[in-house]
Amino acid sequence: MTPITYELIKTCKQTGARLGRVHTPHGSFDTPTFMPVGTLATVKTMSPEELKGMNANIILSNTYHLWLRPGEDIVREAGGLHKFMNWDGAILTDSGGFQVFSLSDMREIKEEGVHFRNHLSGDKLFLSPEKAMDIQNALGSDIMMAFDECPPYPATYDYMKSSVERTSRWAERCLEAHQRKHDQGLFGIIQGGEYEDLRRLSAQDLVSLDFPGYAIGGLSVGEPKDVMNRVLEFTTPLMPSNKPRYLMGVGSPDSLIDGALRGIDMFDCVLPTRIARNGTCMTSNGRLVVRNAKYARDFGPIDENCDCHVCKNYSRAYIRHLIKCNETFGFRLTTYHNLYFLLKLMEQVRTAIAEDRLGDFKEEFFEQYGLNKP
Ligand SMILES: Nc1nc2cc3nc(NCCc4ccc(C(=O)O)cc4)[nH]c3cc2c(=O)[nH]1
Numbered sequence: 001m002t003p004i005t006y007e008l009i010k011t012c013k014q015t016g017a018r019l020g021r022v023h024t025p026h027g028s029f030d031t032p033t034f035m036p037v038g039t040l041a042t043v044k045t046m047s048p049e050e051l052k053g054m055n056a057n058i059i060l061s062n063t064y065h066l067w068l069r070p071g072e073d074i075v076r077e078a079g080g081l082h083k084f085m086n087w088d089g090a091i092l093t094d095s096g097g098f099q100v101f102s103l104s105d106m107r108e109i110k111e112e113g114v115h116f117r118n119h120l121s122g123d124k125l126f127l128s129p130e131k132a133m134d135i136q137n138a139l140g141s142d143i144m145m146a147f148d149e150c151p152p153y154p155a156t157y158d159y160m161k162s163s164v165e166r167t168s169r170w171a172e173r174c175l176e177a178h179q180r181k182h183d184q185g186l187f188g189i190i191q192g193g194e195y196e197d198l199r200r201l202s203a204q205d206l207v208s209l210d211f212p213g214y215a216i217g218g219l220s221v222g223e224p225k226d227v228m229n230r231v232l233e234f235t236t237p238l239m240p241s242n243k244p245r246y247l248m249g250v251g252s253p254d255s256l257i258d259g260a261l262r263g264i265d266m267f268d269c270v271l272p273t274r275i276a277r278n279g280t281c282m283t284s285n286g287r288l289v290v291r292n293a294k295y296a297r298d299f300g301p302i303d304e305n306c307d308c309h310v311c312k313n314y315s316r317a318y319i320r321h322l323i324k325c326n327e328t329f330g331f332r333l334t335t336y337h338n339l340y341f342l343l344k345l346m347e348q349v350r351t352a353i354a355e356d357r358l359g360d361f362k363e364e365f366f367e368q369y370g371l372n373k374p
């Protein structure tokens, strides 16, 4: 019996968006929601208390990275990831499929699993559906992801078809390995690239295995936004309406709104935290590169429409100064604001769905963010 359940609260009359609530052993969270990424058991530069304070209820961590460092045995001996990193909210772990393909050069995909090189040491490694399940079990995440192949974009129809069929066989192996062991939730990942019939094949295979939740994989891999939106349009209706729908690797404000409009409930991306460390902030008026010289004497907040702790207490001039001096506190301030901004955006999206006006909200947000310009 899975400990992950989804409560559909209402569907937006204006769009395909929906308001929901996901229940996990480490608390519940409203959807649509954004999950801050904590790849190496930390959301870079943030403390668990700060994440809690901004109402982050679920974070993402990575099987592949924690397997390499510090090793899943150390995390298991610590009592699991929640204990290890002092986070009592929900944790979702990605299965390693994507990380192997995006980080490791030498790799060989076989039926039994993937042979590749450790991107840090160069040593040969092997990851299989069963191994990915064992690592996630040691980490003790609330939501585990099935081990899949995230094909490159673009990929030929023939390559994509054989990859989807193998990912479906791997999903079955994950389920078998999972059922033998433990009661964490396990989500299936729908693949198929931009091919509607292959997305349908993947969805049918996975839905027949009755996972408690489903992700859409194989997107946010360099395809144009209109391709992503088209794939979402014909894929989300294939997913059960009584289970969470998770779009992997998506984190720009416009993509979050467009994904929610098409019925996505959960998102994750390193974008907000990664650009923060480059001195770039998300604001209601678009992106702001706070390290630019023009902000040297700008004593206003990053975003005058933001009520976060950073915007209330620190100026663009001060943050620019810290970033230019490579001061860690500067990266903490930009990271805090960017995560707060996206979590706040998802709260506004939920309110707009509750008021059946997400389409209008999209127009208003895109206009102010500068996205409607031709
Ligand atoms: N198991 C699995 N995991 C995935 C993770 C993903 N993450 C993405 N996109 C992330 C894109 C991405 C990468 C880096 C930055 C940055 O550095 O800012 C931003 C966005 N697409 C993804 C697809 C999959 C997938 O099919 N299967």
Ligand SMILES: [Zn+2]
Pocket (backbone or CB within 6 Å): 302, 303, 306, 307, 308, 309, 310, 311, 337, 340
């Ligand atoms: Zn702010």
